[in-house]
Amino acid sequence: MKKISFLNRFALFIVLVLALTMVIAACAPAQKAAPAATKAPAATGKGTIKIYTSWPLQGAMLPEGQSMKRAADLALEHYLAAHDGKGPAGYNIELVNLDDASPTTGSWDGTIEAENAQKCVNDPACGVYFATYNSGAAKVSIPITNKAGVAQITPANTYPGLTHAWDKGEPDIYRPSGEVNYFRTNAADDVQGWSGASWAQCLGFKKVYLLDDRQLYGKGVADAFAQQAEKIGLEIVGRDGVESTDIDFRALLTKIRASGADLVYGGFVIDSGGPQVIQQMASTGMFKAGTKFMGPDGLVNPALIEQVGGADVANGNIYLTFPGLAPSQLTSKVGKKFFDDFKAKYGEEPSPWSTYAYQAMQVILDSIERAQSNDRGKILVAMRGLKDFEGITGKFGFNKNGDPTFTTLGGNEIKDGKIVFTGAISPDMYKTCK
């Protein structure tokens, strides 16, 4: 055997130093956490309940993800302020923020999401799993939390099948235990698609062409739109699914021009072809010829306007539905306080889904308070029993599926280079158009 050279010894030394640093680093947060726990005076005896959050915190999703995290923090802060610094049922609440995005793609990743859910399940202190942003990710994590009997609540999932009958076998395939453990406080895509069709009719559109990115979400809203259109007699002149990575949609748009459609409804999200379709509609002269575009909340993002070529292109040509109310549209007193405090504290307006991150956090805290326990099972039962709860979007409870009993949806248009809320919409609005 060769003698250990100086270089190897040096490498060994470096490795040791690194290992030591890591040990110290690992200890550091624990030391920091200790004084935080003593801050809440009444929490001394009862200990901490951890809330694990999981949604993308990098890439294109960073602004939304970070804003939702901040909204959840603010909800906790408001709760503590209203209860003399005392946590729900006397427990100390700690938010553990996990990221379910892959660094290579910047969007959610099933493997990472499964690991995150597993982390919560394996941590006895984890009381509620607060996730996910993407419905596809929720499909992965719900069965995991369901088996373990942990309550899961989402700040943003809109896929209908997660809570009620939609695609084959749903939602039972997500509930191996047979119990309902998953909740949302926002409307699902089907309600949004239905409302979109009713709204389109009220706006005076006659012929609609449907496009979608063939993803769970995009196809879901477009399906619901088609359903409602058929019900209320709005003509669908054609439908196509597009590849979300495609870069050139002109051939498809030529077909749409030929179909005589006056509205293109696009089931897209901001990174799946929506901006290109809108931009290419503009450059192939479709907007000039009077055709408009309507899309779901996946496109409700201020970046959209710049991506399609600025206000000149977007103004007056784009309608967007949102399965709930954005923070600036909240009319309740709590809602306004949330909006103002958020702006004051972080120096920017909360992102659209922050409303529901805040509201879901309110539900979590309320459920723990009603459970009077840190037992997962008891928190879950309490959450299931939510009734007449005064959230920031209004009064609601959960039905037997875990859906909210009452939801308001927002209709938005792009005006003056901004996404402007133009009024509440609903599936039934076609009857009176008010």
Added chain:
Amino acid sequence: MSSTDIILQQLLNGLTIGSYLAMIALGYTMVYGIIELINFAHGDVFTAGFLISLTLFEWFGAGGKTLTGFRLVWMFTLVLILTMLACGIINVIVDRIAYKPLRKAPRLAPLITAVAASFALENIYANWKGPSQIFYPDYFPRVDILHNWLHLNTTVLFTTQDALLIGLTIPMMLGLRLFIQRTKLGKAMRATAQNAAAASIMGIDVERVIMTTFFIGGALAGAAGMAFGNFLHTGRYLMGFDAGLFAFTAAVLGGIGNITGAVLGGFLIGFLKVFSDQWIGGQWTRAFIFTILILVLVFRPQGLVGEDEAEKA
């Protein structure tokens, strides 16, 4: 739109799609012709053309506004030349780092480093410009030729920007052909493609030929990226993957290693795409194109105009 107008419009769409795909396909096919390597990073050089030209326009102070008159001529030409230079150099650097050290390694090794180079470039772009869609302003003026200049009463749309793409790509393809057939370096490329060892014995600097090939391929892809930006206006760090996939398919369809084949394949895919989008359905377009590819390869494994191994390039 009348059915004649639909057919005409779709043919124009197919022609424009075909011209940028053919430009990219040339890079795949040339490199394959010389060193029998599929340069998977090539599609990402196309993205570089888009991003670099966009940045250069900003540097020169075009500021998102349409250029006119003399300013249009000098700035556009300058940006085009710089973009092509930069993209050629990027492609050469990729070769130097990822492929050259593996020139004598088993075939699989450079194939994997090609995939790696592609990912590396994509991630560099994502960090540089962000992962979202990027808007490319109308730097080149946009005029509806058929209505405003020719005063035709038709629903077919053909603008100066479409003309730019075709007017830029087709002369370049012809130029490449002349270069390969008429110049000494072109002759050296053909010789290396036929038999690198023999070419080297005859005194041809094979490495220099390889470098030239990568440079020309990269420059063409860069020009395509810039033209694409000026007529389609949206792109992002991943756009090269999609464009590259179809361009590579075009090269194989035409007969990989064959220049005429790559151009033919590019236009063929452009027309197949519009045909499928219009008359079969957008969701079937990829299945349709790749089924045609399989059928062609089953009956003509060498591609449409590909010849025996010895005659390539």
